[in-house]
Amino acid sequence: MYTLLIVYASWYPFTGWRDMGLQPWDYLWARLPYYWTGFDLWTNIVGYAPFGAFTVFALYPRIRSYWAVILSTIAGIALSVVMEGVQTYLPTRIPSNLDLITNSCGTLLGALLGAWTGRYFLRESRLLELRRRWFSREASRGLVVIGLWPLALIYPQNHLFGLGHLVPPLSSLLSDLLDTPIDLATWWTNSAQLTAEQYWLAEIIVTACGLTGAILTMLLLLRKQAPRNALTAFYLLAAVFIKSLACALFFAPENAFVWLTPGAAGGIIIGGLMLAGLSFAPPTAQRRIAGLALIFSLLATNAVPANPYFVSTLQTWVQGKFLNFDGAAQFLSVLWPFLALWFLYHPVHRKAAAPK
Template sequence: MQRDQSAAYPLALLYAALIAYASLFPFTGWRDQGIVPWAYLWAPLPQYWTRFDVGGNLLGYMPLGFLWTLAWLTGRPRWRAAVWASLAAALQSLVLECLQSYLPLRVASNLDLALNAAGGATGALAALALDRLGVMARWQRFRAAWFVRESRGALVLLMLWPVGLLFPPPVAFGLGQVLERLERVLAEWLQDTPWTGRLPLRDMDLQPLLPGAEAVCVALGALVPCLLAYTVVQRRWPRALMAASALLVGVLVSALSAGLSYGPLYAWSWISRPVEWGLLSAVGAVLVLIRLPARACVGLLILALVVQLAVLNAAPQSPYFAATLQSWERGRFIHFNGLAQWVGWLWPFGALAYLASRMGRTGYGARRQWT
């Protein structure tokens, strides 16, 4: 398994960043306690702990060890990948626990370090066992048969897309509505500074989306992951299966998010008439475009992302959605301390950057990717 072709390497980096985010959130109140940050290593074991704490620390690092091992399975002996992955997970936990010594809302713990290291080693051993059983080789053959040579960027984006939907968007599948919040944040940052009067002002207030515009946003939002899959899958039936899987996952994750945010009785409350029309339009477009060449899918995907972002950011956040944000920010639902919201905000822009980078490449590799 070559690292430059494997999606495990960027996924390991992203998961390591997720762990760092969750371990250091909310990143405020840094202070020096007058002790070395690694003093927790020889402190007595914590007197109070729960099964959830033990399980969370153990299970939280297992994917990290698993992904690092897959990313480094490049040579012989292959057990070295598991060793390096275990050490990388333990080192990250050591550094993060030291940094937690400077945060008032965090407690550095030698027990947490031991559990994190054990979780990383367990994940590494699981990856090594799957490789010995031939599972990784079968996955490589499957990937070579279904996807173009350099597809890891698209695969990582497809895996992150449902994460962005975990935080309920203001419009179904409407990721990337950032304009109003960005304006508010800039105004707060520049308040009482000479730059306050230089902020660009809109000519008119943002207007709520009409039902037709909402249906367009839903259709484009549901179509985007399908088109992204079409850019790295060339045969018709694999394309159909990928598109159907993306739409099904999107609907189920949206229902899960609504159910956990408002209660199980409201899991399907997000499906309105515009949403129904948007989903039906997306399904029709998926079928019509199933034979479209990958290069044409790239251009159409960029157009869909730009149009959806333009329409979505021309509308304000609804008061109902603002109330949802407040309930989430109070911690009613475990959402990675706001990380899912960040993924939802940034995912469309990351997809545009990825597509621009792929189109900007020249030579044989680029021709092979988009033919």
């Protein structure tokens, strides 16, 4: 999943592909760029460091110590070479050997950190013991899914927890295919006008269903002896914290809680009441209700026209130096509901998580 995010951030916005008469490896022998900033350097290092650490963890226990560091670093260098080389065919991107150097340094730093912390996370870790005690043995894929949910909330949504908004990316895709500007959101807004009360009700429904689907997906991974209430509260608070931090960073510090509208607050309350009862339901019922809640939230998110307040708010979304991160955040925001549904309805996952 992290590799996929690197690919998306490196090649975003995936439009305007053309051959400019350069070879994809010419940047390797070019002179180092004259203009660069410390922010760019640290972004590349920090962006590739988790890749190095995750690769070391993934190789364990077959490959350990310095061999894991070497292989992880080679993998990071190879990935960066491909990412930079393909940028040769994107007019909006510039391949850079300085980026390759900083990406490689980030991978090496992350690999060294992963090798140093491996015994704390993989062999003698209290977190690993809690993982075995609180979560089911087959919960690994589910942990990836629920771990991405708070990150998917970074990008602004029409409604709180209303992930999977397909209208903007579909408009962009159709515009590229037909070579003419197409805005599905404008067409839908002109054909369906809602009152303020209807917008408020739609936000309550989407928020409640999105919250219920995500939390029930997390509860499906827990064993009976796990502190369900504490983990649920921590999970929800972590999502709220990341959402507020993103709003403060990309809008303004005073807008950290701009997402807490009356409709969102009502949806959180209703979703909490639903979860209070559903937390005692059998796992099979939880799985089905979680899937239905996510499907209903997905349908409502794409069926309800964008709130004019949300449209004006999105116009103040500051991309700036985070332009590539903005594309990755939007991609994750659209992808997450489908990833969760894949986990909930896949036969292998249903069979593995079935009570013994």
